[in-house]
Amino acid sequence: MKSALLYEGKAKKVYSVLGEEFQLILEYKDDATAFNGEKHKIFRGKGRLNNLISSHIFQYLHEKGIASHFIQALSDTEQLVYQTRIIPIEVVVRNIATGSLTKRLGITEGEVFQEPLVELYYKEDALNDPLMNDDHAKHITGISEGELEFIKEQARNINNHLQAMYDKIGVKLVDFKLEFGRLHDGSIVLSDEISPDTCRLWEEETDRKMDKDVFRNDIEDLVEIYDTIWKRMEENVHV
Amino acid sequence: MKSALLYEGKAKKVYSVLGEEFQLILEYKDDATAFNGEKHKIFRGKGRLNNLISSHIFQYLHEKGIASHFIQALSDTEQLVYQTRIIPIEVVVRNIATGSLTKRLGITEGEVFQEPLVELYYKEDALNDPLMNDDHAKHITGISEGELEFIKEQARNINNHLQAMYDKIGVKLVDFKLEFGRLHDGSIVLSDEISPDTCRLWEEETDRKMDKDVFRNDIEDLVEIYDTIWKRMEENVHV
Numbered sequence: 249m250k251s252a253l254l255y256e257g258k259a260k261k262v263y264s265v266l267g268e269e270f271q272l273i274l275e276y277k278d279d280a281t282a283f284n285g286e287k288h289k290i291f292r293g294k295g296r297l298n299n300l301i302s303s304h305i306f307q308y309l310h311e312k313g314i315a316s317h318f319i320q321a322l323s324d325t326e327q328l329v330y331q332t333r334i335i336p337i338e339v340v341v342r343n344i345a346t347g348s349l350t351k352r353l354g355i356t357e358g359e360v361f362q363e364p365l366v367e368l369y370y371k372e373d374a375l376n377d378p379l380m381n382d383d384h385a386k387h388i389t390g391i392s393e394g395e396l397e398f399i400k401e402q403a404r405n406i407n408n409h410l411q412a413m414y415d416k417i418g419v420k421l422v423d424f425k426l427e428f429g430r431l432h433d434g435s436i437v438l439s440d441e442i443s444p445d446t447c448r449l450w451e452e453e454t455d456r457k458m459d460k461d462v463f464r465n466d467i468e469d470l471v472e473i474y475d476t477i478w479k480r481m482e483e484n485v486h487v
Numbered sequence: 488m489k490s491a492l493l494y495e496g497k498a499k500k501v502y503s504v505l506g507e508e509f510q511l512i513l514e515y516k517d518d519a520t521a522f523n524g525e526k527h528k529i530f531r532g533k534g535r536l537n538n539l540i541s542s543h544i545f546q547y548l549h550e551k552g553i554a555s556h557f558i559q560a561l562s563d564t565e566q567l568v569y570q571t572r573i574i575p576i577e578v579v580v581r582n583i584a585t586g587s588l589t590k591r592l593g594i595t596e597g598e599v600f601q602e603p604l605v606e607l608y609y610k611e612d613a614l615n616d617p618l619m620n621d622d623h624a625k626h627i628t629g630i631s632e633g634e635l636e637f638i639k640e641q642a643r644n645i646n647n648h649l650q651a652m653y654d655k656i657g658v659k660l661v662d663f664k665l666e667f668g669r670l671h672d673g674s675i676v677l678s679d680e681i682s683p684d685t686c687r688l689w690e691e692e693t694d695r696k697m698d699k700d701v702f703r704n705d706i707e708d709l710v711e712i713y714d715t716i717w718k719r720m721e722e723n724v725h726v
């Protein structure tokens with residue numbers, strides 16, 4: 249049962265759990281934000297869909313041997329997770345070039361990478377989540393070389409599993425963001441969420457955007473799109 | 488003997504050499520530029536000092552077992568080098584936090600790193616030399632994992648040697664930039680220049696700037712400062 253509200257983020261509320269010192273309840277909100285919070289809108293039903301999708305993906309990954317903070321869904325918008333100390337690194341995996349990458353480095357929009365690119369960003373809103381290399385990440389977060397290698401290896405494995413999963417629902421996984429955290433014993437597990445808010449998803453054949461870019465660029469109704477993703481996942485991805 | 492002018496950069500002119508297919512003559516110019524060419528000034532005598540200092544450093548490094556493009560100085564402002572295909576990566580090594588790093592990542596100005604940080608920037612003026620990680624560098628330049636490791640290892644070794652050298656002349660090596668290129672046979676060697684234009688140098692005790700920041704920030708006469716560096720080097724660093 250929910251106890252105190254510990255933190256309210258841009259997409260989720262974080263609650264402590266009565267009688268469970270090392271667990272949290274994440275409540276997915278209907279808020280959508282972009283451009284580091286500059287753009288903001290409420291989409292009724294988004295919280296439910298992201299909770300359902302994220303839970304489904306964590307269960308799918310669990311079956312593939314990828315440990316995470318996820319314990320179980322509690323309601324339409326809530327899930328029970330293990331509390332972690334989030335490592336302030338956003339790990340981004342890219343399969344196809346788009347967005348900031350093409351502008352910063354002059355890489356052609358839509359280029360498919362032979363090997364996925366793994367990037368680290370410093371999770372620090374005040375600095376606008378700047379790109380880091382491994383040396384920066386180790387210096388800033390105190391993470392060890394081996395732990396960083398583990399995280400990047402996990403990110404590549406997760407990418408393989410998610411690509412296979414999205415393939416089943418006719419969607420290309422363009423890129424996505426992960427967060428990792430430390431459990432009570434110091435070990436590192438996948439945390440936070442994996443949802444259309446944190447992935448770029450393009451429909452096979454049409455390249456129609458099926459993710460938060462729909463909101464960033466005011467293309468279509470976000471909830472309808474997320475609902476399509478969820479329906480296809482429920483039907484074709486069994487966990 | 489100089490043959491055709493092949494390229495004129497911001498700090499040097501590059502000439503082919505009569506009868507020597509795999510060699511070049513680099514002529515150091517008196518031009519100082521900063522902020523990606525926005526600021527520009529001529530300092531009479533700078534070309535000579537950078538040629539002398541760079542030659543001295545390449546010889547010093549050669550004695551420490553670091554191969555480079557350097558063959559010999561030809562005149563006050565010219566040096567003979569092996570032609571390389573420059574890899575478009577600027578390798579930066581940082582011992583003390585200053586400049587862009589402190590702004591981008593919120594690291595405290597003046598912080599001394601336990602382990603030097605090695606950074607890669609994409610040498611591409613049109614993009615303003617953006618920061619890259621290893622995956623970006625491999626994708627953009629086609630360099631292999633092993634070659635990249637070699638370059639970073641060389642950069643760390645060069646840092647150790649240069650720190651020891653600057654220590655002899657009462658100067659702290661704050662950070663510096665290296666370029667590497669491929670010889671005719673494909674092997675990778677240190678190229679370009681190592682001079683007060685490409686290093687941040689702070690005087691021991693006083694932290695007085697003794698490098699191109701003198702020009703960037705209009706602090707003092709640049710030629711006088713570079714001359715001090717050269718005089719101290721000539722006297723105390725024997726090659």
Ligand SMILES: Nc1ncnc2c1ncn2[C@@H]1O[C@H](COP(=O)(O)OP(=O)(O)O)[C@@H](O)[C@H]1O
Pocket residue numbers: 255256257258259260261262272317329330331332333334427429439440441
């Ligand atoms: N298992 C967990 N334990 C502790 N914190 C977590 C866990 N999973 C996610 N978080 C954190 O919960 C916070 C709320 O999520 P969110 O609304 O997405 O925040 P933000 O605005 O930082 O993106 C984030 O700081 C996220 O890193």
Ligand SMILES: Nc1ncnc2c1ncn2[C@@H]1O[C@H](COP(=O)(O)OP(=O)(O)O)[C@@H](O)[C@H]1O
Pocket residue numbers: 494495496497498499500501511556568569570571572573666668678679680
């Ligand atoms: N051994 C070498 N062979 C070929 N090119 C070189 C060599 N050493 C340096 N260069 C290149 O010479 C050019 C001229 O130098 P510089 O004036 O510093 O140019 P920039 O304006 O690009 O900094 C640069 O592109 C540099 O990378």
Ligand SMILES: [Mg+2]
Pocket residue numbers: 257258259
């Ligand atoms: Mg978030």
Ligand SMILES: [Mg+2]
Pocket residue numbers: 496497498
């Ligand atoms: Mg140069």
